[in-house]
Amino acid sequence: MGTGTRTPWATVEAERDTAIHTLRGRVLEIGAGDGANFEVLHPSVEWVGLEPARRRRARLAGKARSHGHRTAPLEGGAEAIPLPGSSVDAVLGTHVLCSVAGPERVLDEVARVLRPGGRALFAEHVVAPAGTVTGAVLRLARPFTRTVDHGCDPTRDTEATVRASALDVADVVRYTVPVLGLEIPFVLIEARRPR
Ligand SMILES: C[S@@+](CC[C@H](N)C(=O)[O-])C[C@H]1O[C@@H](n2cnc3c(N)ncnc32)[C@H](O)[C@@H]1O
DSSP, X not given: OOOOEEOXXXXXXXXXXXXXXXXOSEEXXXXXXXXXXXXXXXXXXXXXXXXXXHHHHHHHHHHHHHTTOOSOOEESOTTSOSSOTTOEEEEEEESOTTTSSOHHHHHHHHHHHEEEEEEEEEEEEOOOOTTSHHHHHHHHHHHHHHHHSTTOOTTXXXXXXHHTSSSEXXXXXXXXXXXXXXXXXXXXXXXXXOO
């Protein structure tokens, strides 16, 4: 994993949102949370959400309706996506591969539900390089973030996990975001299901 360009968070968000806006067709959003991405999805998108947390899913359902999405969010984890194979044009996940119980299984499922040639877009914070202060702090913080932040593990090498999956990685943009004296690595990964 290379080190990313030092970038303010606002720029990372803007580039992430620009990438999200390019998704088209039937888009499955895994771990959709409170629906933070509704504002940036292209209006033509047929949104399908998946969210395991009951209360968050209820809020998500209301927000989905207010954005004109007619399908209620699906219940469950992305390790077992309740959709048929080859049934979506794109999969979106923002800040979610850090939280899932089994990222490898999730990526198998993403490859299964995508149509051949379909796109997957992930925006994730990832493990910091070995020997850095940030890496040491994130390792220490891990038990705490696992407990209080949606199961978040800040020490995952998500880029390597996506590269090892059945998806073809098309593009990776790496950033380093300065936060409270730390240098948090962040990636924007675009991958495709092989045709
Ligand atoms: C940090 S939040 C991000 C929410 C949203 N994607 C965003 O960018 O605002 C992580 C989300 O992943 C969800 N999550 C946790 N485990 C999951 C799993 N196994 N499959 C799918 N989503 C999961 C959590 O319930 C939470 O909504």
